[in-house]
Amino acid sequence: MPMRRSIFVLLALGIAFMMLIPALAQEASPTAPFVEATATPDPNLVTPFIEATPTLLPDVIEELSPEVSVEPTATPIPVTNEECARIVPNASASFFIGAGDAFFTQQDYTQAIRIYTCALLTDVTFAPAYAARGYAYFVQRADPEALADFNRAIELEPENVQAYNYRGMLYTVQGNFGLALGDFTVAVTLDPTYDIALNNRAVVHAAEGNYDLARDDIEAALALNPDESAHYATRSALYMALALVDYNEYRALAGLSAPYPGGSPRELIDGLQSGVEIGSFSAWLGFLKR
Amino acid sequence: MKRSLVFVLFIVLLTAALPAFAQEAAPTPIPPICTEFVGQPDDIRTSYYMGEGLGFYAAGEYSRAINSFTCILFEIDDAHVPAYMGRALVLTQRADYERALEDYSRAIQLQPSNIAAHNNRGIVYALRAEYEESLTDFNEALSLDSGFVIALNNRAVIQALQGQYDDAIADLESAIDLTGIDNVIADFRNPDRPQNAPAPVYAQTDAQPYALLGIIYSAFALQQYQDYLLLTGSNADFRVQSAAGALESRFTFDLRLDDGIWLLTADFEPEG
Numbered sequence: 039m040p041m042r043r044s045i046f047v048l049l050a051l052g053i054a055f056m057m058l059i060p061a062l063a064q065e066a067s068p069t070a071p072f073v074e075a076t077a078t079p080d081p082n083l084v085t086p087f088i089e090a091t092p093t094l095l096p097d098v099i100e101e102l103s104p105e106v107s108v109e110p111t112a113t114p115i116p117v118t119n120e121e122c123a124r125i126v127p128n129a130s131a132s133f134f135i136g137a138g139d140a141f142f143t144q145q146d147y148t149q150a151i152r153i154y155t156c157a158l159l160t161d162v163t164f165a166p167a168y169a170a171r172g173y174a175y176f177v178q179r180a181d182p183e184a185l186a187d188f189n190r191a192i193e194l195e196p197e198n199v200q201a202y203n204y205r206g207m208l209y210t211v212q213g214n215f216g217l218a219l220g221d222f223t224v225a226v227t228l229d230p231t232y233d234i235a236l237n238n239r240a241v242v243h244a245a246e247g248n249y250d251l252a253r254d255d256i257e258a259a260l261a262l263n264p265d266e267s268a269h270y271a272t273r274s275a276l277y278m279a280l281a282l283v284d285y286n287e288y289r290a291l292a293g294l295s296a297p298y299p300g301g302s303p304r305e306l307i308d309g310l311q312s313g314v315e316i317g318s319f320s321a322w323l324g325f326l327k328r
Numbered sequence: 329m330k331r332s333l334v335f336v337l338f339i340v341l342l343t344a345a346l347p348a349f350a351q352e353a354a355p356t357p358i359p360p361i362c363t364e365f366v367g368q369p370d371d372i373r374t375s376y377y378m379g380e381g382l383g384f385y386a387a388g389e390y391s392r393a394i395n396s397f398t399c400i401l402f403e404i405d406d407a408h409v410p411a412y413m414g415r416a417l418v419l420t421q422r423a424d425y426e427r428a429l430e431d432y433s434r435a436i437q438l439q440p441s442n443i444a445a446h447n448n449r450g451i452v453y454a455l456r457a458e459y460e461e462s463l464t465d466f467n468e469a470l471s472l473d474s475g476f477v478i479a480l481n482n483r484a485v486i487q488a489l490q491g492q493y494d495d496a497i498a499d500l501e502s503a504i505d506l507t508g509i510d511n512v513i514a515d516f517r518n519p520d521r522p523q524n525a526p527a528p529v530y531a532q533t534d535a536q537p538y539a540l541l542g543i544i545y546s547a548f549a550l551q552q553y554q555d556y557l558l559l560t561g562s563n564a565d566f567r568v569q570s571a572a573g574a575l576e577s578r579f580t581f582d583l584r585l586d587d588g589i590w591l592l593t594a595d596f597e598p599e600g
Contacts, residue, residue: 126382132365132372133379136396139364140383143392153383166365 122156131161135170142174150174165195173204176211184208199225203235210242218242233262237272244276249283252276299324362399370404374411377404381414385421393418409439413448417593420452428452443469444594447479454486455588462486469594477503478592481536485590488544496544500537507534533592540590543583550575 126133134157142150154171157164172187185208191201206221219242225235240255256276260269285303289296300306300321309321364380365373381396397415400408416431432449435442450465466483469476480503487496504510512528515521553572557564 126379129379130372130375132368132375136364136376136379136381137383137386138379140380140387140389140392140396143384144387144389146387 117152117155117159119159121152122159125153125156129156129160131157131164131167133157134160135167138170138174142170147174147178163194165191165198165201168194169198169201169204172201176204176208181208181212197228199229199232199235202228203232203238206235206238206242210238210245215242215246231262233259233266233269236262237266237269240272240276244272244279249276249280360395360398360402362395362403374400374404374408378410378414381411381418385414385418390418390422407438409435409442409445412438413442413445416448416452420448420455423455425452425456441472443472443476443479446472447476447482447594450479450482450486451588451591451593454482454591457586459486459490475506477506478533478594480506481533481540482591484537484540485585488540488547489585493544493548497541500541500544503534503537507531509534509537536590536592543585543590546575546583547579550579 122129122134125137134153138150138153138157141147141153151171151174154167154174157167158171161167168187168191172184172191175181175184175187185205188201188205188208191198192205195201202221202225206218206225209215209218209221219239222235222239222242225232226239229235236255236259240252240259243249243252243255253276256269256273259266260273263269281303285298288298298306300309301324306321313319313321362373362377365376377396377399381393381400384390384393384396394415397411397418400411401415405411412431412435416428416435419425419428419431429449429452432445432452435445436449439445446465446469450462450469453459453462453465463483463486466479466486469479470483473479480499484496484499484503487493487499507530509530512530512534515528550572553568553575556568557572
């Protein structure tokens with residue numbers, strides 16, 4: 039019985055947690071790869087990028103220090119200085135992060151990784167670029183590459199709370215709850231207003247069955263940012279997990295054959311929902327006790 | 329009687345004031361959502377949003393691209409010319425010409441020597457069929473840089489649209505001379521050119537004057553055919569009738585110069 043309950047709880051929390059992963063990826067729509075978009079003449083005149091001809095790639099390529107080496111990954115996506123210069127010559131690392139984020143939002147993760155890599159070719163010490171690229175790897179479950187990038191981001195910028203949060207998410211998905219809690223705790227220690235890390239730590243606490251700790255964290259996250267929808271998803275999952283604890287306790291005490299007053303848990307949720315919608319309290323009546 | 333007069337006066341005053349009320353009721357611009365690199369130096373944030381804006385633009389996400397450029401102008405620097413240029417490009421793509429003109433005009437106000445802004449605003453005027461304003465902008469771009477081939481091409485299109493074929497041809501021939509693209513043609517056509525010779529390097533846009541010259545000479549040809557058909561009436565040679573019909577059809581559809589697709593945008597080089 040406890041085993042079954044744990045599976046149920048983990049499933050509910052897992053769903054809530056996975057909702058957070060594509061937080062940046064809001065809409066799926068077909069996209070043209072960045073470089074290709076520059077090469078295709080736009081019928082409506084507007085082509086902001088430089089034409090992809092060798093004549094328009096002057097000394098910029100040399101200026102981008104070809105000697106720099108980007109942290110090796112198991113399956114690197116090859117990107118050259120020339121390709122990066124073709125997007126915009128002499129662009130800064132933060133420019134490429136912005137462009138990469140645009141493609142990430144389109145769920146074009148491969149192209150996003152290419153452009154984040156351009157940021158690293160531009161500035162091999164720019165921690166936010168490692169964090170951004172690592173997250174794109176993480177979303178594609180390229181865990182070793184993601185971990186290498188998060189580690190490098192933290193090494194370069196030990197106070198990069200986003201990198202701790204991302205690495206904590208990776209550890210959580212891998213089931214390394216201890217390491218995940220460590221990272222989320224570092225993140226909220228460095229930035230006590232970082233509600234997302236609190237949310238994520240609540241998820242890990244809940245996944246471990248530590249509901250009181252989970253409740254403290256998610257309430258703190260909501261107090262910091264009541265407009266973040268993910269917090270309500272997490273808290274609702276937590277309440278469902280707590281409900282299951284009492285539901286199973288009821289069944290253990292009343293016996294497996296005893297009917298639950300509200301019907302099955304699913305029927306009860308449906309009844310409560312329709313009660314909210316139509317202003318009916320009937321779902322509660324079965325719980326009256328003489 | 330006196331009360332009626334006061335009432336009429338009140339109505340007149342109210343009517344006169346209506347436009348003012350209407351102006352006040354104009355929608356307030358929606359503030360952009362700019363949550364990235366908060367607290368970081370302005371140059372990093374500006375660069376980020378330029379990248380994001382151009383990335384969204386390349387992906388066809390125009391609303392988001394506008395948001396990105398607006399982040400720069402709204403939160404960081406309301407005089408950042410590349411952000412106005414970028415947003416104007418997106419607005420042009422969305423056929424929001426009014427706002428595109430506003431952004432290009434602001435860019436020109438901030439940076440009067442910005443050739444790309446003059447050229448691109450000329451394009452927007454052309455898309456609105458405001459050819460005089462368009463010519464003024466292309467002329468201004470060329471006065472800033474007489475070797476700006478893109479503006480020569482664009483001005484030629486407008487001149488052709490206004491029937492000034494000789495001026496258009498002169499501009500296009502100047503463009504060919506400036507780029508030296510005729511030497512590339514000579515290289516390609518050289519019978520002694522080795523098969524494995526490296527391809528000559530040139531910009532695709534440099535070939536544009538040849539397309540435009542072809543269109544203009546075709547227009548001349550059509551005019552000649554029509555003169556012939558006018559003189560010969562029903563006795564006209566059917567081959568010429570057919571050629572004239574085909575050309576007329578082309579000028580009605582795919583070769584018409586007033587739909588904007590023959591205009592070239594400037595080499596707007598966004599700052600990174």
